[in-house]
Amino acid sequence: MRLGITCYPTYGGSGAVATELGLALAERGHEVHFISYAAPFRLVGFRERIYFHEVEMDEYPLFEHPPYSLALAVAIHEVASQHELDLVHVHYAIPHATSAWIARQMMNGGRGPKIVTTLHGTDITLIGQHPSFHSITRFSIRRSDGLTTVSEFLRHETEESFGVEPDRIRVIPNFIDTERYRPEREPCHRPALAPGGEKILMHVSNFRAVKRIDDVVEVFARVRSHLAARLVMVGDGPERARAQQRAEELGVADDVVFLGKHTSVEELLHCADLFVLPSESESFGLAALEAMACGVPVVASRVGGLPEVVEDGVSGFLLPVGDVEAMAEAAVSILADGERARTMGLAARSTAVERFGAERIVPVYERFYEEVLREEVRVPAGLPGELPASKRARRGP
Numbered sequence: 001m002r003l004g005i006t007c008y009p010t011y012g013g014s015g016a017v018a019t020e021l022g023l024a025l026a027e028r029g030h031e032v033h034f035i036s037y038a039a040p041f042r043l044v045g046f047r048e049r050i051y052f053h054e055v056e057m058d059e060y061p062l063f064e065h066p067p068y069s070l071a072l073a074v075a076i077h078e079v080a081s082q083h084e085l086d087l088v089h090v091h092y093a094i095p096h097a098t099s100a101w102i103a104r105q106m107m108n109g110g111r112g113p114k115i116v117t118t119l120h121g122t123d124i125t126l127i128g129q130h131p132s133f134h135s136i137t138r139f140s141i142r143r144s145d146g147l148t149t150v151s152e153f154l155r156h157e158t159e160e161s162f163g164v165e166p167d168r169i170r171v172i173p174n175f176i177d178t179e180r181y182r183p184e185r186e187p188c189h190r191p192a193l194a195p196g197g198e199k200i201l202m203h204v205s206n207f208r209a210v211k212r213i214d215d216v217v218e219v220f221a222r223v224r225s226h227l228a229a230r231l232v233m234v235g236d237g238p239e240r241a242r243a244q245q246r247a248e249e250l251g252v253a254d255d256v257v258f259l260g261k262h263t264s265v266e267e268l269l270h271c272a273d274l275f276v277l278p279s280e281s282e283s284f285g286l287a288a289l290e291a292m293a294c295g296v297p298v299v300a301s302r303v304g305g306l307p308e309v310v311e312d313g314v315s316g317f318l319l320p321v322g323d324v325e326a327m328a329e330a331a332v333s334i335l336a337d338g339e340r341a342r343t344m345g346l347a348a349r350s351t352a353v354e355r356f357g358a359e360r361i362v363p364v365y366e367r368f369y370e371e372v373l374r375e376e377v378r379v380p381a382g383l384p385g386e387l388p389a390s391k392r393a394r395r396g397p
């Protein structure tokens with residue numbers, strides 16, 4: 001197949017998944033064209049059958065807010081025409097699903113590549129609900145030829161909040177390269193991160209408010225009053241300064257290290273004894289899965305799709321959002337008990353390999369694309385002014 005992939009290229013789960021998917025599909029013989037405003041952060045080095053197309057945006061004095069959605073639509077249109085794409089897969093609905101739809105409308109009255117939209121999280125649960133975006137998001141996702149969500153939780157949310165018909169959405173969970181993300185990698189950075197042999201708690205995110213990184217620090221301060229520990233914070237974002245300040249206030253700053261953004265977190269995760277993810281909302285929790293693949297148990301909040309990834313009491317513990325006391329207690333119960341930590345770490349790794357391994361999930365996407373191309377996926381009948389999918393003209397003259 002000739003595929004286009006559009007995603008946010010900076011640090012974030014949806015861009016990471018989109019890039020890994022493109023790379024895996026190219027390995028399997030497909031031609032993959034990434035279309036975005038910058039090369040996705042995990043797209044490094046030369047790979048056969050992989051192309052990157054940068055969306056061009058010119059400064060113009062009138063544009064206080066340059067219309068990226070339109071420039072992206074033009075780029076998708078150009079790439080789809082020049083390379084005769086069969087299908088464009090957009091990750092995160094806003095504005096990608098809309099731009100892809102516009103691009104296709106520009107092609108001979110709507111003939112063009114099929115559009116698959118993967119919904120990742122806040123495009124549905126947060127920003128997509130805002131009055132400025134709700135109707136266009138609903139319009140665009142309902143016009144995608146194929147719709148996927150990364151968890152059952154998000155499927156349900158999409159159906160409820162956007163009136164998408166129940167049988168339209170396919171749940172395809174995020175996946176992980178379990179060769180790259182694995183326990184006991186070399187070199188081991190443990191001596192550098194915890195020179196005194198302390199236990200290592202780790203958190204990786206983009207430090208937005210939804211991640212509640214203050215809670216990570218609160219949990220750590222409580223754990224540290226029970227045992228020698230260090231907290232390694234990986235990533236950056238708007239909440240970083242507040243979390244640093246909270247660490248100072250709690251008197252634990254000397255044992256908290258903020259490493260900043262990191263392109264290959266697998267080099268760090270395997271050094272951790274525990275991963276902490278106390279998010280307010282999490283449609284899947286890719287960071288938790290990455291830790292689990294490295295054999296690291298997780299203490300997280302019981303929200304969104306996290307219970308579909310972390311099995312409470314088996315690969316970690318799930319606690320109510322904001323309950324830092326309970327999270328700290330759960331963390332200590334793992335860190336202070338070597339046998340429990342080992343058993344949970346093994347369970348975490350097994351879950352990652354058996355349920356979320358790339359070799360298991362990537363072919364699911366491939367089969368879904370084939371279904372979409374064969375028009376076997378249901379497109380709603382009642383969209384005003386549209387012919388049923390089977391009657392619409394196909395690409396080409």
Ligand code: GMT
Pocket residue numbers: 008011012013014015017120121122123150174210281282283284285286287
């Ligand atoms: O939706 C977002 O907040 C952005 C997105 C991202 O790009 O990081 O995160 C979401 O997608 C990830 C990949 O599918 C999921 O692992 C995250 O749980 C999800 N974030 C939220 O739901 C807050």
